[in-house]
Amino acid sequence: MFLYRLLVSVFAALVLGRLALRRDWPALRDRLARGAADAGPHLWLHAASNGELASARPILDALRRARPDLPIVITCNSATGVRLAQSWGLAARLAPLDLWWVTRRFLRNWDVRAHVAMESELWPHRVLRCPGPVLIMGGRLSEGTARGWRLFGGLQRRLLRRLAWVSAQDDGSRARYRDAGLPDGAAGPVVDLKALYVPQAMSDPAPAGFDRHATWLAASTHEGEDAVVLDAHLAARAAEPGLRLILAPRHPHRASDIAALAQARGLSVARRSLGEPPEADVYIADTLGEMPLFYALAGRVFIGGTLTDRGGHTPYEPAAYGAALIHGPDLRNFRAPFARLSAAEAALPVGDAQTLAAALAQLSGQAQAAMGAKAQATLRPEADAETLTNALVQWLPPAPRA
Incomplete structure (x- = not known):
């Protein structure tokens, strides 16, 4: 863990320094989890970019219907991802840096009850400090990434044993998760979220004249x-x-x-x-x-x-x-x-x-x-959004009693 903390501290210094030079104070506040937070308990979903977030749209819509008592806060590594989530009526911020004290502040400010990470976004402090279940959707673990984790000793195994549920995006990723220490009971269905894409109706008219x-x-x-x-x-x-x-x-x-x-x-x-x-x-x-x-x-x-x-x-x-x-x-x-x-x-x-x-x-x-x-x-998916959502919802904390 010491090596990871050292490397993420260097990374954080670079990110914060660049934002300070640009005088991008809103982004700086988000990265330090100092932005305003909505009251009440939340489900925290993190996606690296707008592409990953867009692939999760069917799941997000189903989650909002299934658990209206547990609002979702979205974090992304890119401003375009944040704007996309906000356009759907969701609370969204740039992702907080994975420093232990920043992560603790974000979890406390948003009263996070569970954390869902997309694809390969496995950040140690988020996983280890989340007070509720940590779930992975569309999990991707390549051979190269699996080798890279070995530099951190037993950290990856420690993280994987903390995960409640992982839906890998392909059979190879699921096998590598298991080889690296994921408990058998945490292995969910194999679904590439991008396969859940449904053609969308657009409000703006298409240009005319195309056959x-x-x-x-x-x-x-x-x-x-x-x-x-x-x-x-x-x-x-x-x-x-x-x-x-x-x-x-x-x-x-x-x-x-x-x-x-x-x-x-x-x-x-x-x-x-x-x-x-x-x-x-x-x-x-x-x-x-x-x-x-x-x-x-x-x-x-x-x-x-x-x-x-x-x-x-x-x-x-x-x-x-x-x-x-x-x-x-x-x-x-x-x-x-x-x-x-x-x-x-x-x-x-x-x-x-x-x-x-x-x-x-x-x-x-x-x-x-x-x-x-x-x-x-x-490319038609083997499981639909409703099936995947039902499996995910089982791991979320129960609704508070009236």
Whole structure:
């Protein structure tokens, strides 16, 4: 524990120093658990980012219905995650640093009765100091992370024995949890929370003029992928002249650079953030929180982050919309679902602009709907949100007597 406390203290000093230099006093207060807290007992749920938080939305909604007496306070490592939780009407703060005295303050201020952590967010002081049960949803424990924990001696085993319930996101993670010391009785069902994604209705209208059969989406692209996408689009249009492209960069601030790349290739461009009419060769979706609009418009989806060293983004969301899936070789962030897609021949792998253009051509016509239906069936979860919530609720403290 001494080594962990030393390292987390150094990390905390860096985080606080950076916030102080930026004069970001609200964030500084959150990191030190000095922000205002709502009265009454709470369930504390922590997610690293807005992506993890979004995957937990069905569980959060079910928990609020099942236990209205136990309000949820959300913490995230990112400001975007905090804003997302607040948009759902939940109390949310930046995550407190995992220093023992900061953790104690947060637990006391929010009267925390139980703690739920998402995926790999296993923080020792939160686990050891929480007065109630500690639960893990969508737990992820890679071989590399398991090896890293060995640097801290028996700390990991001590933490795992404190966990009441763990729902791992894949069989490999559950096996590694058990090997590292998780009691058999604490092993819950294997469910990747991202597989619970349900297509969402959006309040803002989708841009008009897109034929889903003749539209493809490059979703969450990173620097280095946009040029490949644009070159593939040019090549694919030679065989399918009416093909439209929606390009949604992972980081919208890159929209101007992407527009320049497209215009240099003779392609016309419209940007969503500027309210420009969508009648262009390339429609740049440079906004946040609107991906459901674009999944619904595109029958073919290239999953970004798979042609670079980013590890790839989720295949669950486009599959939920019945889109035909295309991806590059870097799939390490979602190995399990991509392995299932590969075994079922329910997605097409590509490596460059030429093979991406060929995949787009292969998925034109009736092949698009057939491949999309196969991907949707392949990634359908084994357990639904209600089943998972019922298992989780059993571990929560009982409601106070009137």
